[in-house]
Amino acid sequence: MDFATIIQILDSAVRLMTPLLLACLAGLYSERSGVFDIGLEGKMLMAAFTAASVAYVTGSAWLGLMAGIAGSLALSLIHGLASITFRGNQLISGVAINFLASGLTVLLGQKIFGLGGRTPALEGNARFGEITLPFADALRDVPVIGPIYAELISGHTILVYLAFAMVPLTWWVLNRTRFGLRLRAVGENPASVDTAGVSVTRLRYAAIAICGILCGIAGAYLATALSAGFVKEMTAGRGFIALAALIFAKWRPWSALGATFLFGLLEAIANRYPNLDLGIITIPSMFMNALPYILTVIILAGFVGRAIPPRAGGEPYVKER
Amino acid sequence: MSAQAQQSGGRSGTAAPAAIELRGISKAFGPVQANKNINLRVEKGTIHGIIGENGAGKSTLMSILYGFYKPDSGEILVNGLPLTITDSQTAIKAGIGMVFQHFKLVQNFTVLENIILGVEDGRLLRPSLAKARGVLKQLAEEYQLNVDPDETIEELSVGHQQRVEILKALYRQADILILDEPTGVLTPAEADHLFRILEGLRAEGKTIILITHKLREIMEITDNVSVMRRGEMVASVKTAETSPEELAELMVGRKVLLNVEKTPAQPGAAILEVRDLKLVDDEGVERLRGISFDIRAGEILGIAGVSGNGQTQLLELLGGYPEKGSKVSGSVRMNGEELDLTGTRSDAAIRRARGIGHVPEDRQVEGLIMDFTAWENVAFGYHHAPEFNKGWLMDNAAIREDAEAKIKRFDVRPPNANLAARNFSGGNQQKIVVAREIERNPDLLLIGQPTRGVDIGAIEFIHKRIVELRDAGKAVLLVSVELDEILSLSDRIAVMFDGRIMGERLPGETTTGELGLLMAGITDTENTPDSAGIPPDLKHVEDLPGGQP
Numbered sequence: 081m082d083f084a085t086i087i088q089i090l091d092s093a094v095r096l097m098t099p100l101l102l103a104c105l106a107g108l109y110s111e112r113s114g115v116f117d118i119g120l121e122g123k124m125l126m127a128a129f130t131a132a133s134v135a136y137v138t139g140s141a142w143l144g145l146m147a148g149i150a151g152s153l154a155l156s157l158i159h160g161l162a163s164i165t166f167r168g169n170q171l172i173s174g175v176a177i178n179f180l181a182s183g184l185t186v187l188l189g190q191k192i193f194g195l196g197g198r199t200p201a202l203e204g205n206a207r208f209g210e211i212t213l214p215f216a217d218a219l220r221d222v223p224v225i226g227p228i229y230a231e232l233i234s235g236h237t238i239l240v241y242l243a244f245a246m247v248p249l250t251w252w253v254l255n256r257t258r259f260g261l262r263l264r265a266v267g268e269n270p271a272s273v274d275t276a277g278v279s280v281t282r283l284r285y286a287a288i289a290i291c292g293i294l295c296g297i298a299g300a301y302l303a304t305a306l307s308a309g310f311v312k313e314m315t316a317g318r319g320f321i322a323l324a325a326l327i328f329a330k331w332r333p334w335s336a337l338g339a340t341f342l343f344g345l346l347e348a349i350a351n352r353y354p355n356l357d358l359g360i361i362t363i364p365s366m367f368m369n370a371l372p373y374i375l376t377v378i379i380l381a382g383f384v385g386r387a388i389p390p391r392a393g394g395e396p397y398v399k400e401r
Numbered sequence: 402m403s404a405q406a407q408q409s410g411g412r413s414g415t416a417a418p419a420a421i422e423l424r425g426i427s428k429a430f431g432p433v434q435a436n437k438n439i440n441l442r443v444e445k446g447t448i449h450g451i452i453g454e455n456g457a458g459k460s461t462l463m464s465i466l467y468g469f470y471k472p473d474s475g476e477i478l479v480n481g482l483p484l485t486i487t488d489s490q491t492a493i494k495a496g497i498g499m500v501f502q503h504f505k506l507v508q509n510f511t512v513l514e515n516i517i518l519g520v521e522d523g524r525l526l527r528p529s530l531a532k533a534r535g536v537l538k539q540l541a542e543e544y545q546l547n548v549d550p551d552e553t554i555e556e557l558s559v560g561h562q563q564r565v566e567i568l569k570a571l572y573r574q575a576d577i578l579i580l581d582e583p584t585g586v587l588t589p590a591e592a593d594h595l596f597r598i599l600e601g602l603r604a605e606g607k608t609i610i611l612i613t614h615k616l617r618e619i620m621e622i623t624d625n626v627s628v629m630r631r632g633e634m635v636a637s638v639k640t641a642e643t644s645p646e647e648l649a650e651l652m653v654g655r656k657v658l659l660n661v662e663k664t665p666a667q668p669g670a671a672i673l674e675v676r677d678l679k680l681v682d683d684e685g686v687e688r689l690r691g692i693s694f695d696i697r698a699g700e701i702l703g704i705a706g707v708s709g710n711g712q713t714q715l716l717e718l719l720g721g722y723p724e725k726g727s728k729v730s731g732s733v734r735m736n737g738e739e740l741d742l743t744g745t746r747s748d749a750a751i752r753r754a755r756g757i758g759h760v761p762e763d764r765q766v767e768g769l770i771m772d773f774t775a776w777e778n779v780a781f782g783y784h785h786a787p788e789f790n791k792g793w794l795m796d797n798a799a800i801r802e803d804a805e806a807k808i809k810r811f812d813v814r815p816p817n818a819n820l821a822a823r824n825f826s827g828g829n830q831q832k833i834v835v836a837r838e839i840e841r842n843p844d845l846l847l848i849g850q851p852t853r854g855v856d857i858g859a860i861e862f863i864h865k866r867i868v869e870l871r872d873a874g875k876a877v878l879l880v881s882v883e884l885d886e887i888l889s890l891s892d893r894i895a896v897m898f899d900g901r902i903m904g905e906r907l908p909g910e911t912t913t914g915e916l917g918l919l920m921a922g923i924t925d926t927e928n929t930p931d932s933a934g935i936p937p938d939l940k941h942v943e944d945l946p947g948g949q950p
Contacts, residue, residue, distance in 0.1 A: 255526075256525060256526055256527065257524055257525055257526060258521040258523070258524050258525070258526060258529075259524070260526075261514060261517070261518060261521065261526055262518065262519070264507070264510070265507045265510065265514075265518050268507045268508060268509060268510070269505065269506065269507045269508065271505045272505040272506055272507050272515070272518060273518065273519065274489065274505075275467075275489055275499070275501070275505045276489070276493075276505075276518050276519025276520070277488060277489040277490030277491075277492075277493050277519055278490075278518075278519045391508065391509075399469065
């Protein structure tokens with residue numbers, strides 16, 4: 081395997097990890113506030129569909145992105161109503177959202193475009209273009225650093241850079257701001273926030289709104305940047321892999337970056353070498369695709385340090401003396 | 402301001418308005434009238450006790466004051482000014498701080514983060530944290546409220562966590578501090594320290610409302626006391642002008658026996674013989690360092706001691722469920738037969754089959770399944786009994802009938818076997834556990850903290866049942882941190898300190914002072930009884946570590 085191949089695989093890993101990273105951070109905001117969200121998958125799928133549809137109709141990827149965010153936020157709101165306002169079960173609400181998105185996208189797609197649930201292919205400005213960073217071409221021939229900069233770092237869509245920028249931003253918000261302190265507190269012990277005179281409901285809605293926005297960006301990325309249009313079930317379990325990454329990362333933003341990179345890399349390797357020949361044994365791509373889940377089970381079993389979820393996670397807050 | 406003060410009326414002739422005045426507060430939850438037309442006046446700069454049994458409405462009243470509940474009717478005046486308290490924020494702004502019975506702290510936050518939560522000075526944390534650090538240092542010096550600001554809450558002892566709660570209120574510039582059952586979770590030493598802190602706060606002019614059901618605390622620290630009974634305020638008096646007996650009577654509406662009436666013990670043969678019992682827990686800490694004692698039929702052995710000196714480990718070991726990873730040595734004989742302490746034959750079910758009943762220290766965790774009904778809980782541990790089963794299936798009708806009878810005999814209120822254990826008050830939950838264990842007529846009853854968080858009526862009832870069991874010729878091992886309870890129930894008292902028994906005393910021939918010294922690990926070799934209970938290596942007490950984790 082030469083240097084160029086490694087760069088190519090890493091480049092592919094960066095593209096593939098972007099939706100995982102966005103969805104993982106989305107889940108991080110929601111779960112750190114105490115609202116479990118297994119509806120990441122459904123929200124991304126809905127966002128991919130609305131983004132692709134609007135981008136196709138208007139010819140603008142940016143309007144598509146807005147629509148993607150709106151589509152995902154709408155589902156977040158349903159999740160909030162069910163699990164925060166009406167104190168329903170968060171897992172059931174999440175499952176319902178996944179089913180809803182899965183059915184609704186195909187139904188609407190067929191009704192509007194008549195292509196069997198997919199949207200027409202997107203072209204030109206309806207997709208996010210790749211950005212060439214300054215000096216990328218000039219530096220291309222510098223050994224080692226040149227290809228890394230020109231191939232790996234430069235040449236991604238704006239959404240990839242946005243996703244990476246979200247990591248330090250999320251860390252900063254969580255650890256350095258008032259909102260972050262309250263968000264973490266409400267996920268650990270909502271009564272402490274309530275007795276301090278801060279609204280638990282409002283904080284949790286804010287958290288799931290951020291979750292909706294990030295899932296919306298992730299979905300829009302899938303449909304208008306990674307691919308060119310919406311295809312039925314195009315999220316293909318990425319929402320669940322993002323959840324696995326969230327557990328793997330123990331609900332921390334920098335670790336989320338590492339976890340999603342690892343999972344993106346596994347996917348990139350599986351794509352490039354469907355049957356990875358290691359000389360002694362041949363690893364089928366199915367195994368690589370299953371690895372994120374296997375790793376998560378290992379984490380949950382406590383082999384790599386304990387993953388402690390936010391203490392109040394999964395439970396609606398009921399005021400008690 | 403002065404006009405307001407005149408209006409609110411100085412009953413005791415003072416011109417200053419009361420810190421808190423409640424007029425005609427009523428609050429109902431459905432058909433239950435939690436507070437009925439409550440009037441209360443709390444003078445500035447005093448410690449005001451509010452006493453009443455569990456469920457008397459004390460906590461509801463304080464929750465109203467802190468904006469958790471809205472009263473159905475009535476008026477609240479703070480410093481003479483009428484105030485509508487709609488939420489906790491309003492209460493905080495009016496200078497009211499609350500220390501809840503169950504702390505409202507974020508476990509994995511630092512002390513500092515917990516303190517600023519909700520009162521940050523801006524969108525960014527750094528300046529708030531720096532300011533809080535300064536204020537905290539000042540408060541620590543002023544009131545002896547020392548806590549490391551960078552420690553996380555989960556690393557702190559319960560006593561220190563409570564200090565953080567008090568600091569939280571003071572940081573919010575509370576002038577009126579409400580403490581709900583503050584000593585329920587504290588060791589006696591921690592409780593003493595808390596009282597010194599409260600006295601310091603009073604000296605600085607703060608007003609303190611202390612909610613409790615412990616008469617001794619009221620007598621020790623309060624200036625005035627108000628008594629609640631079944632949602633009503635039945636009396637408000639100066640503490641100096643009343644007595645524990647009078648207060649107890651007001652609380653329950655009838656005379657209570659603070660001293661248990663019992664005849665002298667008629668001890669028979671030894672039921673339980675414990676010899677040189679040692680236990681090292683999974684962290685390598687020696688919890689039991691060679692415990693030996695006997696309990697004979699028809700006697701109650703009380704084990705006194707500050708919690709955390711090995712009593713929990715002793716009870717769990719005898720009950721058949723020592724903490725995982727513990728290393729145990731020594732021998733225990735029950736009715737002359739050796740008990741398996743470590744092997745596969747050591748579990749709670751087998752102990753029960755051998756005639757050992759166990760009322761665990763923490764009823765909510767070890768004694769009951771809170772979401773299960775009372776009748777299910779009454780059968781737990783004995784659900785394999787033949788009378789509860791028909792072949793492979795459980796005979797629910799029989800279990801329910803049995804439970805209903807027990808609930809009736811133990812006067813559990815409400816007498817509804819279908820309610821979840823969670824829905825009973827602390828005292829009634831305890832009655833359910835005690836009924837289950839005592840009614841099986843065990844040869845030996847292990848009972849830990851039988852009346853922790855239990856109201857006076859239920860305490861009296863539970864004590865009577867324990868004595869009845871003894872009079873029926875059974876052995877009782879009583880573990881309690883309440884010295885009064887140990888003194889009034891036990892036929893013999895053993896004091897535990899740092900995993901050892903420091904000495905045995907007879908209740909009639911000892912004093913709380915003497916027991917207190919033993920509990921603190923101070924012993925007088927000359928007084929050490931020569932009974933079989935004392936291991937020979939107790940001479941170098943001064944070498945023992947002083948405190949317990």
